[in-house]
Amino acid sequence: MQLWEIKGILEAEVLWEPVDLQLEIETAEAADLMSDVLTQSIGGELLVTGLINSHVIRTAEMVDIKAITFIHGKKPDEKTIALAKQKGIPLLTTKLFLFEACARLAMRGLTGSSGTIW
Amino acid sequence: MAERALEWEYEIEGKDFRNAGKVSSKVKEIMKELGFDPDFVRGVAIASYEAEMNVVCHAEKGTLQFAILPEGLKIVVKDRGPGIPDINLAMQEGYSTASLEIREMGFGAGMGLPNMKKNTDELNIVSTVGEGTVVEMLIRSPRFRQGS
Numbered sequence: 001m002q003l004w005e006i007k008g009i010l011e012a013e014v015l016w017e018p019v020d021l022q023l024e025i026e027t028a029e030a031a032d033l034m035s036d037v038l039t040q041s042i043g044g045e046l047l048v049t050g051l052i053n054s055h056v057i058r059t060a061e062m063v064d065i066k067a068i069t070f071i072h073g074k075k076p077d078e079k080t081i082a083l084a085k086q087k088g089i090p091l092l093t094t095k096l097f098l099f100e101a102c103a104r105l106a107m108r109g110l111t112g113s114s115g116t117i118w
Numbered sequence: 119m120a121e122r123a124l125e126w127e128y129e130i131e132g133k134d135f136r137n138a139g140k141v142s143s144k145v146k147e148i149m150k151e152l153g154f155d156p157d158f159v160r161g162v163a164i165a166s167y168e169a170e171m172n173v174v175c176h177a178e179k180g181t182l183q184f185a186i187l188p189e190g191l192k193i194v195v196k197d198r199g200p201g202i203p204d205i206n207l208a209m210q211e212g213y214s215t216a217s218l219e220i221r222e223m224g225f226g227a228g229m230g231l232p233n234m235k236k237n238t239d240e241l242n243i244v245s246t247v248g249e250g251t252v253v254e255m256l257i258r259s260p261r262f263r264q265g266s
Contacts, residue, residue, distance in 0.1 A: 003122070018164075018246075032224060033225075033227055034224035034225055035224065035225055035226070035227035035228075035229040035230070036227065036229075038164055038167070038229070038233055039167060039229050039232075039233045039236070043157075043160055051224050053224070054135075054136065054139075055135075055138065055139065055146050055224055055225070056224070058138070058139030058142075058143065059139075059167070059224070060235055061139075061143060061146070061163075062139075062142060062143075062146065062160070062163040062164055062166075062167045063158055063160065063163075063164060064156070079136075083236050087143075114165070
């Protein structure tokens with residue numbers, strides 16, 4: 001799945017531009033606990049989270065997360081967005097809640113880091 | 119040995135959450151530039167970041183040294199801080215002494231030390247209560263793992 005499809009499915013807004021909307025993403029991970037991301041991520045995922053501090057970007061950078069979607073319409077501050085831009089990590093924000101965002105993505109074919117959702 | 123090790127050292131400020139992660143970001147950048155395997159770099163970055171966050175969260179200040187050795191990469195993180203009274207307990211998944219502030223930032227789940235162990239080949243921790251902690255990690259290069 002490409003990033004533009006994820007943006008459409010989640011009715012999301014892109015927080016810095018220009019980003020590569022043709023970026024290929026096949027797996028997603030949802031977490032508010034960065035400790036979980038650091039232990040469970042396999043790299044290359046979309047991270048769906050309700051946390052908006054700079055540690056989300058740093059954590060994503062360390063584990064090679066490809067893109068981040070914030071839920072509940074949350075937006076990080078300018079410095080955090082600038083950090084993501086510097087690191088080349090696309091940021092999206094959706095008004096959906098965590099469960100809805102994940103359900104939509106799963107129904108359209110994204111899988112978890114185990115390669116399946118079943 | 120004729121080869122000279124490549125070494126770097128950075129300072130880490132305790133409680134400086136805004137800059138937390140900068141040092142590990144630098145470590146990752148250098149390793150990427152030097153052309154190391156992406157999976158190897160990722161493991162090193164995770165171990166380094168967990169160790170750096172521990173200093174930021176718990177200590178007054180510290181340093182992170184990393185050196186590229188013939189057999190792999192060595193990271194030494196030293197801090198001046200409260201120390202770890204019981205290292206075996208701290209190594210248990212889920213054990214944490216992190217404050218609410220740290221937990222609100224998405225950390226302090228008690229997974230830091232176990233995750234450092236998971237991403238390294240050797241992990242040694244020496245700690246003195248009231249003085250500080252030294253964490254030494256060795257991540258063997260993929261070539262050495264296969265060849266062993």
